[in-house]
Amino acid sequence: MAxxxxxxxxxxxxxxxxxxxxxxxxxxxxxxxxxxTSKDFASRIRGGYTAYKIRTSVEEVQSVVDRLDILVALxxxxxxxxxxxxxxxxxIIYDGERSWxxxxxxxxxxxxxxxxxxxxxxxxxxxxxxxxLGAACEITGFDVEYxxxxxxxxxxxxxxxxxxxxxEAARLGQExxxxxxxLEHLGYSVETxxxxxxxLNGNEAIGMGAIAAGCRFYAGYPITxxxxxxxxxxxxxxxxxxHVVQAEDELSAINMALGGARAGARAMTATSGAGIDLMTExxxxxxxxETPLVIADVQRSGPSTGMPTKQEQGDLxxxxxxxxxxxxxxxxxxxxxxECFWKTVEAFNLAEKYQTPVFLVSDLAMSVTxxxxxxxxxxxxxxxxxxxxxxxxxxxxxxxxxxxxFRAHAVTDDGVSPRAIPGTVDxxxxxxxxxxxxxxxxxxxxxxxxxxxxxxxxxVETAQEExxxxxxEFGDEDADNLIISWGSNEGAxxxxxxxxxxxxxxxxxxxxxxxxxxxxxxxxxxxxxxVIVVECNATGQFxxxxxxxxxxxxxxxxxxxxxxxxxxxxxxxxxxQLSAEVPA
Amino acid sequence: MSSDVRFTDFKSDKQPTxxxxxxxxxxxxxxxxxxxxxGNDPDNTFxxxxxxxxxxxxxxxxxxALHGVHGRAxxxxxxxxxxxxxxxxxxxxxxxxxxxxxxxxxxxxxxRNVDMSYVVMxxxxxxxxxGQASPTSRSDFExxxxxxxxxQPPVNPLALALASGASFIAQSFASDALRHQEIVQKAIxxxxxxxxxxxxxxxxxxxxxxxxxxxxxLVDLQDEGHDPxxxxxxxxxxxxxxKEYQGVMYQDENSVPxxxxxxxxxxxxxxxDGAPEDAMDLVREFY
Numbered sequence: 001m002a003x004x005x006x007x008x009x010x011x012x013x014x015x016x017x018x019x020x021x022x023x024x025x026x027x028x029x030x031x032x033x034x035x036x037t038s039k040d041f042a043s044r045i046r047g048g049y050t051a052y053k054i055r056t057s058v059e060e061v062q063s064v065v066d067r068l069d070i071l072v073a074l075x076x077x078x079x080x081x082x083x084x085x086x087x088x089x090x091x092i093i094y095d096g097e098r099s100w101x102x103x104x105x106x107x108x109x110x111x112x113x114x115x116x117x118x119x120x121x122x123x124x125x126x127x128x129x130x131x132x133l134g135a136a137c138e139i140t141g142f143d144v145e146y147x148x149x150x151x152x153x154x155x156x157x158x159x160x161x162x163x164x165x166x167x168e169a170a171r172l173g174q175e176x177x178x179x180x181x182x183l184e185h186l187g188y189s190v191e192t193x194x195x196x197x198x199x200l201n202g203n204e205a206i207g208m209g210a211i212a213a214g215c216r217f218y219a220g221y222p223i224t225x226x227x228x229x230x231x232x233x234x235x236x237x238x239x240x241x242x243h244v245v246q247a248e249d250e251l252s253a254i255n256m257a258l259g260g261a262r263a264g265a266r267a268m269t270a271t272s273g274a275g276i277d278l279m280t281e282x283x284x285x286x287x288x289x290e291t292p293l294v295i296a297d298v299q300r301s302g303p304s305t306g307m308p309t310k311q312e313q314g315d316l317x318x319x320x321x322x323x324x325x326x327x328x329x330x331x332x333x334x335x336x337x338x339e340c341f342w343k344t345v346e347a348f349n350l351a352e353k354y355q356t357p358v359f360l361v362s363d364l365a366m367s368v369t370x371x372x373x374x375x376x377x378x379x380x381x382x383x384x385x386x387x388x389x390x391x392x393x394x395x396x397x398x399x400x401x402x403x404x405x406f407r408a409h410a411v412t413d414d415g416v417s418p419r420a421i422p423g424t425v426d427x428x429x430x431x432x433x434x435x436x437x438x439x440x441x442x443x444x445x446x447x448x449x450x451x452x453x454x455x456x457x458x459x460v461e462t463a464q465e466e467x468x469x470x471x472x473e474f475g476d477e478d479a480d481n482l483i484i485s486w487g488s489n490e491g492a493x494x495x496x497x498x499x500x501x502x503x504x505x506x507x508x509x510x511x512x513x514x515x516x517x518x519x520x521x522x523x524x525x526x527x528x529x530x531v532i533v534v535e536c537n538a539t540g541q542f543x544x545x546x547x548x549x550x551x552x553x554x555x556x557x558x559x560x561x562x563x564x565x566x567x568x569x570x571x572x573x574x575x576x577q578l579s580a581e582v583p584a
Numbered sequence: 585m586s587s588d589v590r591f592t593d594f595k596s597d598k599q600p601t602x603x604x605x606x607x608x609x610x611x612x613x614x615x616x617x618x619x620x621x622x623g624n625d626p627d628n629t630f631x632x633x634x635x636x637x638x639x640x641x642x643x644x645x646x647x648x649a650l651h652g653v654h655g656r657a658x659x660x661x662x663x664x665x666x667x668x669x670x671x672x673x674x675x676x677x678x679x680x681x682x683x684x685x686x687x688x689x690x691x692x693x694x695x696r697n698v699d700m701s702y703v704v705m706x707x708x709x710x711x712x713x714x715g716q717a718s719p720t721s722r723s724d725f726e727x728x729x730x731x732x733x734x735x736q737p738p739v740n741p742l743a744l745a746l747a748s749g750a751s752f753i754a755q756s757f758a759s760d761a762l763r764h765q766e767i768v769q770k771a772i773x774x775x776x777x778x779x780x781x782x783x784x785x786x787x788x789x790x791x792x793x794x795x796x797x798x799x800x801x802l803v804d805l806q807d808e809g810h811d812p813x814x815x816x817x818x819x820x821x822x823x824x825x826x827k828e829y830q831g832v833m834y835q836d837e838n839s840v841p842x843x844x845x846x847x848x849x850x851x852x853x854x855x856x857d858g859a860p861e862d863a864m865d866l867v868r869e870f871y
Contacts, residue, residue, distance in 0.1 A: 029871075030871075196871065197871075198867055198868075198870035198871055199870055200870040204870070208866050208867070211860070211863070211866060212859040212860070212863050212866070213859075214855030214856065216667065216850075216852035216855065217663065217666055217667050217852055219659075219663060236866070238847070240860055241850035241852060242852060243666055243846065243848045243852075245662065245663075245666060247659065247692075248688055248689065248691075248692040249688065251656060251659070251689075252656070252659040252662075252688075252689055252692070253659075255652065255653075255656040255659035255660045255663065256659045256660070256662050256663035256666070257663060258650075258652075258660055258663060259632070259650070259659065259660035259661060259662060259663020259664040259665075259666075259667070260663035260664065260666055260667040260852065261663075261667075262630075262648075262650055262660075262663075262664060263630065263663065263664040263665075263666075263667035263668040263671060263852070263853065264667060264668065264851075264852070264853025265666075265667035265668075265852035265853050266852075266855060267663065267667065281653055281656075282652075282653055282656065285652060285653050289650060375864070375867050375868065375871075378867045380858075380859035380860075380863035380864050380866075380867070381858070381859075383858050383859035383863070384858060385855065385856070385857055385858055385859075403597070421648075421853050422627070422628065422629075422630050422648040422664070422668055422671045423627060423628055423668070423670065423671065423853075424627065425627050426627065427627065427648075428626040428627050428629075428646060428647050428648050428649075429648065429649070430631075430642045430643060430647075430648075430649035430650065430651060431649070431650055431651070432642065432643075432650070432651035433651065433652070433653060434651065441596075441598060441643055442643060
């Protein structure tokens with residue numbers, strides 16, 4: 001198991017918790033350590049409890065665990081909220097000079113540092129969090145030089161004075177602890193390596209994947225937790241000749257993206273639950289007009305406004321079945337932050353190859369979690385772009401009818417028609433959400449209707465045959481216990497394997513990045529004694545699909561508290577489920 | 585494409601299913617003529633329409649076109665223009681489509697000042713659903729859903745556009761073919777969002793706002809010596825509910841369209857075969 005250190009900073013929203021945590025995470029990444037971060041935050045701008053947690057190790061870390069070693073607490077609530085995770089060896093850094101009197105359990109080590117006054121000595125009270133970071137460095141023996149690098153990256157744009165002041169603040173914090181405390185008995189040390197790692201979250205990976213895949217037009221409406229995709233693209237996509245429009249609502253956003261796609265651009269929109277509901281109106285039009293479009297849904301707790309800043313995987317049924325009538329679509333569910341990148345690239349290729357909407361379904365846990373990777377995990381040389389049957393001026397002729405009309409919805413063996421974008425000579429045509437003939441013109445002819453419906457579904461059949469609807473696998477391939485998961489649960493499951501192994505339990509884990517089409521798991525399920533489906537929702541939407549596919553009952557682990565799975569917690573629940581009866 | 589484009593090139597061979605005598609025939613003819621007259625051809629033109637009688641226009645015209653969902657034609661047009669500043673974009677709508685379900689989009693398309701023309705066939709009734717009140721119906725207009733009239737003032741689309749910061753506001757009458765074509769042409773030529781509200785009578789369900797009514801009551805702003813660059817004069821005409829006007833009410837000569845203001849100039853359909861050459865920079869940013 002990874003020899004890891006768990007660190008957190010917490011206070012009120014508006015206290016700069018997020019940037020403090022990010023700076024420390026970047027410092028650790030620069031020191032060649034792996035980092036996995038998580039956030040506790042509420043749906044408010046200022047006030048209330050918020051925390052940024054970092055788990056770090058020299059080995060890869062992919063999950064949060066129930067343990068906190070170092071806690072920077074700016075409020076009592078930060079201590080209270082995390083009591084379960086604190087242990088006898090935990091050190092709590094706080095500012096005893098401030099108006100609150102910290103209540104810290106006796107067995108823990110209280111490290112009282114005058115954060116505010118030391119920050120003022122360095123040039124401003126605003127840097128008190130940085131003083132705390134310096135103090136944390138001293139406790140763990142982490143070289144403050146790495147922190148300096150992270151401070152340069154963070155504040156470099158604001159001038160050298162600001163950078164110097166921050167470095168000074170960190171040093172004052174470090175020195176204060178060195179002079180006033182002897183904490184060697186806690187036994188913390190932070191090993192560094194020469195590895196270069198990048199640190200990013202799932203939404204950044206989606207945005208990066210979109211640009212790499214040639215997405216040039218993005219329209220969206222701000223909604224937690226999808227907004228950071230738009231924020232990432234804004235300011236970067238322009239460098240590649242693209243543009244982001246902040247639409248007036250989600251209805252507009254998806255229609256703008258649709259317009260961009262019909263004009264020939266690789267286009268995308270992203271939203272979360274409630275926004276998907278609004279977009280659903282246009283969803284059928286995207287499918288019926290055979291427009292390539294990527295629609296990302298970064299799930300959060302629903303229904304209705306639910307818990308906007310909390311985790312859930314509750315939109316699966318919506319992605320599969322949303323919209324009136326029957327509509328062919330692809331549903332892809334990245335299972336890790338690197339997969340957020342690669343599946344976004346794949347989503348654009350699938351959308352254009354098959355001229356269909358592609359749902360890219362991610363979730364809050366992945367969107368706010370930052371994780372370290374070797375940069376090669378995002379090797380741009382491996383990005384392939386397939387624009388499908390896009391025809392140019394010379395190829396149009398093959399697809400004209402006797403009257404010279406372009407057959408934009410031509411019925412073909414593979415279900416995919418030629419695609420002409422504006423400007424293509426003789427390619428002019430209309431497309432519509434009405435049932436239509438090969439030219440895109442409205443029809444209610446019974447035979448034509450059947451031909452077009454079949455044609456659109458034939459695309460899915462073709463894709464099922466031609467593409468790899470694979471899964472990722474971990475653990476012991478021959479184990480009798482099979483765990484199936486989708487989306488962001490993968491990391492916690494992989495780490496849960498270590499805990500289970502300690503207890504002598506062998507498990508095979510299958511992590512599925514495709515919901516529709518999806519891999520056929522019947523052989524794997526038949527070979528297993530116990531099958532458990534893990535997901536962050538109450539009803540087991542993916543478990544339902546699996547049961548439907550293989551006509552057998554499976555066990556389920558469902559979590560819908562609004563918090564993602566933790567590795568140790570999962571291991572415990574898996575053990576429990578293995579000895580339980582299969583539900584009737 | 586060749587420079588000798590005729591307006592009939594914009595015509596499809598599909599026979600319109602509009603009622604005989606519908607104002608939409610004249611409205612569409614003027615649109616096609618205006619497109620040809622301004623040097624466009626079907627291969628570089630994109631026409632977007634929503635739902636309703638007006639929405640059928642994409643079928644009867646020949647160009648790149650999308651027949652969208654109810655009220656959402658303007659966002660589609662915006663997307664097309666963003667991706668392809670080189671393409672002429674025309675959006676067609678109706679009064680229900682544009683001022684009821686699509687009212688929110690109208691306000692925002694206007695204030696974005698996207699370089700496209702928006703032609704609304706305003707017949708002051710819901711035609712395709714067989715005669716219910718529309719947002720521009722008179723407050724005492726009796727329909728199947730408003731037996732005593734809507735009892736609320738009609739939307740003034742021109743005022744809505746003005747309040748939203750429009751750079752081009754015009755109104756025309758489907759039956760005054762030459763003037764209608766000329767006004768739509770000006771909307772196309774305008775650098776920015778060219779909005780034209782067209783009186784397009786519904787001969788089946790509206791017996792109040794008829795051809796005769798408009799013929800008798802229409803005041804042509806050209807005859808009045810109206811200066812469209814004069815904002816105050818435009819305001820007066822637009823807020824005058826006693827008369828029906830045709831002509832260009834307002835045009836901002838300094839209008840800068842959205843794509844120019846935002847530096848959107850590239851053809852976004854043209855992308856490399858793989859990731860962009862310097863794409864690893866995107867990764868390095870996360871060091």
